[in-house]
Amino acid sequence: MRGHPADFGLLRQLWRFRSYGRAHLKVLLLGVGFRVAELVADLAQPWPLALVIDDVLRGGHSHGPLARLVSPLGGSPLAMLTAAAVAVLVITLASGTFDYLGDRVMNGAGERITAAIRADVFAHLQRLPMAFHDRQAVGELTSRISTDTDRIEDGLVDLFSTLLPGLLSIAGFAAVLVSVDWRLGLIAISCAPLVFVTASRYTRLTRQAARHQRAAEGRLAGYVAESLQGIRTVHAFGRHDLHDARFATDNTSALNAGLQSVELRARFTPLLEAATAVGTAVLLWAGGFGVLSNWWSVGLLVVVASYMRDMVKPMRSLSRLALTFTQGAASAERVAAILDQPLRPPAPPRPLPRRATGRIDLYEGSLDYGRGPVLHRLNLVVRPGERIMLLGPNGAGKTTVLALVAGLYSLTEGQLLLDGLPIAQLPRPWLRRQVAVVLQDTFLFSGTLTDNLRYARPEAGPEEIASAADAALVTQFAAELPDGLNTEIGDHGTGLSGGQRQRVGIARALLLDAPVVLLDEPTTGLDHTAEQLVIRALTRLVKDRTVIMTTHRPALGSLATRTVHMDGGALCGPAPGISLPSTT
Incomplete structure (x- = not known):
């Protein structure tokens, strides 16, 4: 599926700040490594259940990776049940540990990246000529340094903590599904295009809403700062009603923009669930028919269904990134507008006296x-x-x-x-x-x-x-x-x-x-x-x-x-x- 041209524009806006992530590249790659380890643990999670269903409850013989690992213990149901229970504990503990380490590393790097961006924007802003500041509201600039840099952080961190691991997860689940049974694998991954089409539609709808919301919030912050700076004048003339009315207008604009974003988010979740339900329904019918026809075991169907469920999770996360990246890109545009303002060119070096005469x-x-x-x-x-x-x-x-x-x-x-x-x-x-x-x-x-x-x-x-x-x-x-x-x-x-x-x-x-x-x-x-x-x-x-x-x-x-x-x-x-x- 070809991406909408503006979709790549979102990432381009965030990609502009890649130099801040480059300084923490080793830490970010370590976080990606923890995410990959978490993925491996997640891939192993359904196999203990398959072992219990096929080897313990049905008295058959499972050919999964866990069955091969526990085969030296003997084929008794009690041994298999014990091995499955221990495997569940070990796998869950490993998945939780790697999830914690990944979040800790990624979010820590994100905080440092945001602090660096915020420091550079503030330093650049202070050094811009007075002609620039004469045209800007103080509150609007404050909003760009605080709120917008936070949203850039969300976009950059999600790029490493959600986008890359999510793509790896989908690729990993799809590869394992096909390797377990190519027929069930193809059925399971057939819902992926439908999910991504839904997400693409959602991205286009939310992009403009996010820009309007950030602009409205910036205007509101600017007016609040202006009113508080002039609070003595407000009290002196008793014009609180005038400022209340102006605030209400700007606040309503910000509210409407926020409600539009909420509406789009609320509308998207049922659509995504419906797209996922289509694939799940097809898999259950075809998988159940295959079990009845003795094409594959019940345990294998459970594993494939679990993989499909787990594969849909990163799909949902990637789809929800549309909002994060859209808001991050809108904020990146606003921050970049400051950084793009030219500074006064540095003065050429020349010998100067310590003190001028004053002419x-x-x-x-x-x-x-x-x-x-x-x-x-x-x-x-x-x-x-x-x-x-x-x-x-x-x-x-x-x-x-x-x-x-x-x-x-x-x-x-x-x-x-x-x-x-x-x-x-x-x-x-x-x-x-x-x-x-x-x-x-x-x-x-x-x-x-x-x-x-x-x-x-x-x-x-x-x-x-x-x-x-x-x-x-x-x-x-x-x-x-x-x-x-x-x-x-x-x-x-x-x-x-x-x-x-x-x-x-x-x-x-x-x-x-x-x-x-x-x-x-x-x-x-x-x-x-x-x-x-x-x-x-x-x-x-x-x-x-x-x-x-x-x-x-x-x-x-x-x-x-x-x-x-x-x-x-x-x-x-x-x-x-x-x-x-x-x-x-």
């Missing part, structure tokens, strides 16, 4: 996020130690200039240089040590205050951390906390005021000790007292550094040595003359 040159700079240009042929020079304040209405492009200097985005056209070197071509680790950023709302991670300060420079020692905290006036409020700088804080700095979070952000920048500092409205939303404390800390931060800041607050503007007016992504008035330094 910034922006020449004919234009930027388009994909929704229209936000900068238009912008020219700007910031000399070392100069403190520039960008002024202009909202949407003028001020924050975009800071994002470009920080290396978060790349120009669509033009050049942006740091000390005469194109920022887009500089190694990211080096650039991060040259540019410190203090945002409008400093993001703090869960952990201690010390952890959040050390985030800027992990190798910083306790004395350096304490010095930065003292200079940024963090020590002033940390002294009142239960454990000082070792106090645990929640996500987003829960428990700290806006001004306190800003001072932690300034301490980070001080600890980094970068020659270039970017300030993006760092005092917005603060009361007068908090603003004065933050400006005191900023005064220490900007000393002897190149600074570009955006602000609407006169108090912060007093730190600037020059103002630059922007509107509509361009400078207001004639652009300053620029002498672009050589980049060679």
